[in-house]
Amino acid sequence: MTLSDSWASKQATVTRVGAAEAVLRELRSAIEGGELGVGTRLPSEASLATRFGVSRSVVREALRSTTALGLTETHTGKGTFVVSTRVEADAVFGNHSAESLREARPHIEIPAAALAAERRSDDDVDALRELLRRMEREADPKEWVRLDGELHLRIATASGNDVFSAVLAEIREALAGQSERVNLLPDRVTASNAEHRDIVDAIEAGSADTASAAMSRHLRRVQDALGQLSTR
16 A cells, blocks of 8 residues: 555545635645655545545646645646645745745836826726726636736736836746735635725726735735745
């Protein structure tokens, strides 16, 4: 019997509330607690679905989360393997560390939001409103992340400052990775949608101070979420 078989044979304690979050919590606990060590191949999606009493899509979402946290890697045709027993406090997203993004984003996105409030066109506002509507309806986590990147880039473009938009475009992959990790927290997408709406409302109203404050608040809450994930 392999290590993962031994772990899988134990009674699961997962609840039906927040199924993907509960499966993630169980997997993370087993990995960080040493039951599933580095190099261990996890049971198949079907086996995990049976163990936890959930659908394979729920298991797939949980495994995407363990990968986003840097705990596992999935290799096509081979399975999902444990690659680390702890979440790195300073994760790397794309080519940039979480700490580098923390330091840089406020200097780019807060003034960009303020300038967007002063310079936005009707087309900019329409585009931002449409992105918000799509994000609030979107059920696919990966598509939501893509739209999130598009929204932030559109705000930078609306600022009329090509340096801000060029920088946002260059770090978009890193921002997507950061967004994927932050969204592992329950209800974080709902909170982000509300924060984005505050930013867009302020831009449409033409209030630079309110727009910069709303963006600052959003970035601060993203950092708070990352901190929670590194210590959960």
